Amino acid sequence: EPEVTQTPSHQVTQMGQEVILRCVPISNHLYFYWYRQILGQKVEFLVSFYNNEISEKSEIFDDQFSVERPDGSNFTLKIRSTKLEDSAMYFCASNPGLSETQYFGPGTRLLVL
Amino acid sequence: GDSVTQMEGPVTLSEEAFLTINCTYTATGYPSLFWYVQYPGEGLQLLLKATKADDKGSNKGFEATYRKETTSFHLEKGSVQVSDSAVYFCALRTAGGTSYGKLTFGQGTILTVHP
Numbered sequence: 494e495p496e497v498t499q500t501p502s503h504q505v506t507q508m509g510q511e512v513i514l515r516c517v518p519i520s521n522h523l524y525f526y527w528y529r530q531i532l533g534q535k536v537e538f539l540v541s542f543y544n545n546e547i548s549e550k551s552e553i554f555d556d557q558f559s560v561e562r563p564d565g566s567n568f569t570l571k572i573r574s575t576k577l578e579d580s581a582m583y584f585c586a587s588n589p590g591l592s593e594t595q596y597f598g599p600g601t602r603l604l605v606l
Numbered sequence: 607g608d609s610v611t612q613m614e615g616p617v618t619l620s621e622e623a624f625l626t627i628n629c630t631y632t633a634t635g636y637p638s639l640f641w642y643v644q645y646p647g648e649g650l651q652l653l654l655k656a657t658k659a660d661d662k663g664s665n666k667g668f669e670a671t672y673r674k675e676t677t678s679f680h681l682e683k684g685s686v687q688v689s690d691s692a693v694y695f696c697a698l699r700t701a702g703g704t705s706y707g708k709l710t711f712g713q714g715t716i717l718t719v720h721p
Contacts, residue, residue, distance in 0.1 A: 497649070499649075524706065524707055526707075526708065526709075528709070528711075534713065535711050535712065535713045535714070536650070536695060536697075536709075536711040536714070537711070538708040538709065538710065541706040541707060541708055543706060548706040549706045549708060551708075584649060584650065586650075586709075588707065591706065591707040592638075592657075592707075594652050594655070595652075595707070595709060596652075597642075597649040597650040597651070598649050599647075599648055599649040600649055
């Protein structure tokens with residue numbers, strides 16, 4: 494069964510460094526999402542992406558964040574200058590249509606020191 | 607804005623016990639409702655869903671009914687197993703408008719089932 498994959502599974506970085514989290518959505522899906530979960534808190538929506546542009550973003554998704562679909566398969570989340578409070582589990586998700594089920598990847602655990 | 611509230615956890619049960627995890631929501635319009643499950647070390651998996659009032663979603667012995675009058679979507683299972691130990695998330699998807707399908711999640715409920 495097709496699945497969403499994410500790399501790396503864990504990343505440790507120093508405050509102020511740039512990180513890129515990578516996701517490979519399911520191949521025929523059209524809508525892509527990033528969510529995050531700070532330890533012990535809710536899963537929060539960050540951004541949705543469709544037709545090669547951001548379609549919706551939350552207040553969390555400020556100028557430090559960016560997303561890109563550099564080729565036909567990858568979907569990346571970049572954090573330009575990480576802060577301690579960016580430490581969280583980041584989930585990628587995709588679906589073939591807006592009314593369809595979103596499929597989630599296993600997540601990347603980011604730790605900012 | 608839209609929000610989802612789940613019952614406080616964690617929940618600890620013995621095998622074969624009855625499970626209820628409460629979920630209530632606040633939303634404009636008519637959202638779709640979901641339960642996702644996260645097993646240790648894995649991503650979020652859709653457990654069940656309901657897209658309109660009075661719909662019942664069911665899967666793997668779990669059930670939840672979309673109750674518009676009480677804005678609730680409580681998760682139930684008649685007899686839990688050790689393998690059901692996981693984190694359960696209630697979520698809604700805003701209907702139409704400018705939403706591009708984002709999910710709004712509750713805080714998650716940790717379920718531990720003992721033999």
